Amino acid sequence: MKYSWNVVSEVMRLTPPIMGAYREAIVDINYGGYHIPKGWKFYWNTGLTSLDSEIFPNATSLEPSRFEGVGPAPYTYIPFGGGPRMCVGKEFARLEILIFLHILIRKFNWKLLIPNEKVIYDPMPTPLEGLPISLQPHNY
Ligand code: HEM
Numbered sequence: 001m002k003y004s005w006n007v008v009s010e011v012m013r014l015t016p017p018i019m020g021a022y023r024e025a026i027v028d029i030n031y032g033g034y035h036i037p038k039g040w041k042f043y044w045n046t047g048l049t050s051l052d053s054e055i056f057p058n059a060t061s062l063e064p065s066r067f068e069g070v071g072p073a074p075y076t077y078i079p080f081g082g083g084p085r086m087c088v089g090k091e092f093a094r095l096e097i098l099i100f101l102h103i104l105i106r107k108f109n110w111k112l113l114i115p116n117e118k119v120i121y122d123p124m125p126t127p128l129e130g131l132p133i134s135l136q137p138h139n140y
Contacts, residue, residue, distance in 0.1 A: 001098050006064035008097055009071075012079040014062065015125045016046035021081060049076045109136045 020043055029036040036042060053059040055076045056066060066072065080087035087093070104110065113132040119125050 001102070003064065004098055004101055005094065006067040008094075008101070009067045009077070009079075010062055010064045013050040013056065013066070013077055014060070015119065016050060016079045017124055018046065018079065018081075019121065019123060020045040021085075044078075046078050049078065052076075107137060109138060110134065 022041055022043055025036050025038050025040050025042065028038050049055055051059050055073070071077070075082050080090045080093075110133050113134055114129050117131060118128045120128055
């Protein structure tokens with residue numbers, strides 16, 4: 001299910017489920033012309049790199065092929081975070097999502113009842129109308 005995961009990865013690049021998290025500087029850091037003293041708290045953001053068109057050309061278009069081969073450069077695509085505190089549930093989440101998609105696609109025809117429904121961050125991405133869909137079993 002490599003291609004399915006490439007599609008899911010691309011959806012998470014465009015709409016990261018988690019916007020970011022906090023870190024504390026354990027040493028003084030100089031980065032991009034800024035000095036961050038030891039002890040300061042700061043926030044890293046998933047969308048800043050995953051929607052940067054210098055890193056991902058045509059950044060707003062859905063192109064699952066971005067994840068073929070070696071995929072994005074390290075620390076450019078970080079929906080699950082990165083480093084020692086990276087999401088420990090990543091592989092479990094992957095399994096859940098792929099099983100859900102497999103059952104949905106193999107058993108049902110489905111369509112969105114509100115195409116282009118607005119998605120707001122609250123703080124996670126949330127379809128404004130609850131994402132109503134119509135489902136019909138293949139053998140109906
Ligand atoms: C699409 C689904 C998920 C996404 C996008 C996601 C994303 C994240 C992110 C961004 C972090 C912070 C990583 C960092 O600070 O570098 C995190 C941490 C964590 N996640 Fe997930 N997560 C998902 C599913 C899950 C699931 C299913 C579980 C457990 C069954 C889980 C358990 C955890 C735990 C325990 C941490 C804290 C890890 C630590 O601080 O050492 N996550 N996740």
